[in-house]
Amino acid sequence: MVLNIGEVAPEFELETSEGDMFRLSDLEGQWKVVFFFAKSGSPTCKRGCLSFKEQYELFQSLEPSVEVIGISQDTVQQHKKFKKELDLPFPLLSDQERHVAEKFGVPLHLGLFPSKSSFVIGPDNTVHHVYDWLFRPRKHVAQIISALSGDGGQ
Amino acid sequence: MDWNQILSDSGLSEREVSVVNVLAGKPSMKASEVAKELGVTRLDAYKALEDLQEKGMVSVIADRPMRFTCPRIDQAVEQLIEIRRRQLNRIESSFEEIQSSVESSNFEFQEVEAEDNPKFTILKERVRILGRLEKMGNDSESDLVMILGRFGILPLCRNATITSINDAAKRGVRVRVLAQLDKRTVRFYNDLHESIEVRHSEEMEAQGAVMDQSEVIQYLNSDDNPVGKGKNDAALVIESAQFAENQRNLIETIWEEAIPFDTASKRYTEERITDPLKLTLNEGSFLEKIREVLMIEKDLPEEDTPFNIDAFMASGLEISDARKKLNHGGIASLRDFGIDLESLMRQIGNRVGQELAFSLRGISQEIEFLNEMMDWWEHAGLGTLSYDLEPEFHIKVQFSEFPEGGELPVWALDDGIIEGALQSRYPEGGEIAVTREVISKDPEALHVYNLIMA
Numbered sequence: 053m054v055l056n057i058g059e060v061a062p063e064f065e066l067e068t069s070e071g072d073m074f075r076l077s078d079l080e081g082q083w084k085v086v087f088f089f090a091k092s093g094s095p096t097c098k099r100g101c102l103s104f105k106e107q108y109e110l111f112q113s114l115e116p117s118v119e120v121i122g123i124s125q126d127t128v129q130q131h132k133k134f135k136k137e138l139d140l141p142f143p144l145l146s147d148q149e150r151h152v153a154e155k156f157g158v159p160l161h162l163g164l165f166p167s168k169s170s171f172v173i174g175p176d177n178t179v180h181h182v183y184d185w186l187f188r189p190r191k192h193v194a195q196i197i198s199a200l201s202g203d204g205g206q
Numbered sequence: 207m208d209w210n211q212i213l214s215d216s217g218l219s220e221r222e223v224s225v226v227n228v229l230a231g232k233p234s235m236k237a238s239e240v241a242k243e244l245g246v247t248r249l250d251a252y253k254a255l256e257d258l259q260e261k262g263m264v265s266v267i268a269d270r271p272m273r274f275t276c277p278r279i280d281q282a283v284e285q286l287i288e289i290r291r292r293q294l295n296r297i298e299s300s301f302e303e304i305q306s307s308v309e310s311s312n313f314e315f316q317e318v319e320a321e322d323n324p325k326f327t328i329l330k331e332r333v334r335i336l337g338r339l340e341k342m343g344n345d346s347e348s349d350l351v352m353i354l355g356r357f358g359i360l361p362l363c364r365n366a367t368i369t370s371i372n373d374a375a376k377r378g379v380r381v382r383v384l385a386q387l388d389k390r391t392v393r394f395y396n397d398l399h400e401s402i403e404v405r406h407s408e409e410m411e412a413q414g415a416v417m418d419q420s421e422v423i424q425y426l427n428s429d430d431n432p433v434g435k436g437k438n439d440a441a442l443v444i445e446s447a448q449f450a451e452n453q454r455n456l457i458e459t460i461w462e463e464a465i466p467f468d469t470a471s472k473r474y475t476e477e478r479i480t481d482p483l484k485l486t487l488n489e490g491s492f493l494e495k496i497r498e499v500l501m502i503e504k505d506l507p508e509e510d511t512p513f514n515i516d517a518f519m520a521s522g523l524e525i526s527d528a529r530k531k532l533n534h535g536g537i538a539s540l541r542d543f544g545i546d547l548e549s550l551m552r553q554i555g556n557r558v559g560q561e562l563a564f565s566l567r568g569i570s571q572e573i574e575f576l577n578e579m580m581d582w583w584e585h586a587g588l589g590t591l592s593y594d595l596e597p598e599f600h601i602k603v604q605f606s607e608f609p610e611g612g613e614l615p616v617w618a619l620d621d622g623i624i625e626g627a628l629q630s631r632y633p634e635g636g637e638i639a640v641t642r643e644v645i646s647k648d649p650e651a652l653h654v655y656n657l658i659m660a
Contacts, residue, residue, distance in 0.1 A: 096577060186593065
C-alpha cells in the first residue's frame with residue numbers, strides 16, 4: 053500500500069548521480085518533495101523532471117523553501133547522463149532494486165505502466181500530500197505547488 | 207431421302223426422331239400426350255424430350271404439367287445443321303491452334319466447356335499467379351475486378367500484369383480495384399490507368415480477381431514479403447460462370463461500402479480522415495412511428511365518408527394539430543420519430559475520436575498517447591478525463607454538465623469521442639482491451655472506460 057498522508061516517511065540511503073550517498077535525514081526539518089519516476093529517457097518522465105526544474109526556483113522561494121529529490125530504478129550512470137542532458141538542479145537517486153520505492157509503497161502498474169508517485173514530506177517527517185502522476189506530469193507539479201502555497205499545505 | 211433420315215443423320219436417336227415427328231409444327235404437348243402418341247411409357251417420353259432439350263431441339267413451356275414445343279421440321283433441321291456447324295468450327299479452330307503450337311487452347315472453346323464443367327487449377331509461386339492475372343487482363347471482355355489486399359499492388363506494378371490490366375481498361379473493359387490502402391503503397395496506384403476505379407476497404411486482406419462471368423482467382427497463401435519472389439504463394443483458379451457470378455455478388459456488397467480512392471487516400475496525402483460518415487438512426491418501423499406521432503390509428507377509414515364537395519375540396523389542405531406540433535417540437539420532435547439522438551451523437555463522437563486517434567498515431571508509447579488524449583480533452587473543454595488504478599487501470603470520463611431532457615445530448619458526443627479514440631487505438635483482439643462500464647451510482651462520472659491489459 054502506498055504511504056498515506058500523516059504517515060512517517062521512512063528513512064533511506066541511496067546513491068546520487070554524482071556518486072555521493074544521500075539520506076532522507078540529510079534534509080531533517082525541511083520541506084521536501086520526493087518524486088519517483090519511471091525511466092530517464094521516457095517522454096513523460098522527461099516532462100515531469102523538466103517541470104520540477106522549471107518550477108525549482110519557485111519551490112526554493114517558498115517560505116520555508118522546499119527541496120526536490122527524484123528517484124528511479126536507473127543506474128547512477130544513467131542518472132548522470134540524464135541530469136546533464138536536462139541540466140537538472142536537484143539530485144537524482146538510484147533505486148535499482150526498488151527497495152525505497154517499496155518502502156514508500158509506490159505501485160508497479162500492470163508491468164506496462166511504470167509507477168510515478170510524488171510525496172510531499174513536511175519538517176515533521178510525515179507525508180502531507182501524495183500524488184500519482186502516471187499521466188499529466190506538468191499538472192501534478194502544479195498541484196503540488198498549489199497545495200504547498202495554499203493554506204492546506206505548509 | 208426423307209426427313210427422318212436427315213434427322214437420324216444429324217445424330218438423333220430413333221425415339222428422338224419419332225418425338226420430333228409428333229411435336230414438330232404442332233401446338234405444345236404434355237409429355238403424357240407425346241407418350242400416348244408414340245405408344246411408349248411417360249418415362250421414356252420424358253427421357254427423349256430431355257435429350258432433345260439438351261440438343262436445343264425442344265423447348266419447355268413452364269406450366270403444370272410442363273408442355274413441350276418443337277419448331278417446324280424444316281426449321282428443326284436447319285437448327286441441327288447450325289449446331290453441327292458450330293461444333294465443327296470449334297473443332298477446326300482448336301485443331302489449328304494445337305497445330306500452330308499455341309500454348310493455350312481456343313478461348314471460346316474453353317468457355318463453352320467451362321460452362322458445362324466447372325474447372326479448377328492450383329497455381330504455385332507468385333510468377334505463375336501473376337502470369338495468370340496477366341492472361342485475365344488480356345482475356346477480359348467486359349469486366350475485371352482486382353482484389354489486392356494491403357500490398358497486392360506492389361508485385362503487380364513490378365510485373366507485366368499491370369500493363370495487361372491497363373490495356374484492358376484502355377480497350378473499354380470496366381476494371382475495378384479493391385484494396386486496403388497503406389501509406390507505403392498509396393503512390394503505386396497512380397500507375398493504374400485513369401479509368402480504373404480504386405476503392406479502399408479497411409478489412410480487405412484477401413487477394414484475387416474476378417474476370418467477366420467466367421473466371422475467378424483467389425490467393426490461398428502469400429509470402430510476407432510483398433516484393434519477394436513469393437515461392438510459397440498459392441492461388442486457386444476457378445473457371446465457372448456460376449462461381450464467378452457469386453463472387454461478383456459478394457464483391458459488389460463490399461464495393462458499395464468501400465471508400466473511393468480520392469477520399470481514402472487523404473489520410474496519407476493530407477494526414478486526415480475524410481471518409482463519408484454513415485449514421486444509423488434507429489431500428490424498427492418508421493411508418494408505425496409516424497402513425498404514433500401523427501396519432502393516426504388506421505391508414506384510411508374502411509367506409510366512405512358522406513359525399514360532401516366542400517369536405518373534398520378542403521381535404522389535403524388541413525394540417526393536423528399533431529403535425530403542427532412537430533414544427534415547433536425541436537429536438538423532442540426528432541425523438542418522437544424514434545431517432546435515437548444519444549446514439550446519433552455517439553456515432554459522430556466515435557468518428558471524431560477515430561480521427562483524433564489517427565492524428566496521434568505517430569505516438570508509439572501508450573502513456574504518451576493517453577497524455578495527449580487527456581490534454582486534448584481538457585483543451586477542448588469537454589470535461590475531465592482522469593484515471594484510476596483500482597481495481598484495474600481505467601480511464602474515468604467525467605462530465606461537468608448534466609444532460610437535461612429536451613436538450614441535445616452532447617454528453618453522448620463527448621462520450622463517443624473518447625470511446626472512438628480508444629477503440630481506434632486499441633482495436634478488438636489486440637493486446638489492450640477496452641471495455642465500457644457505466645457507473646450509474648457515481649453522479650460525477652457518467653461513464654467509466656476500463657482500459658484492461660488482455
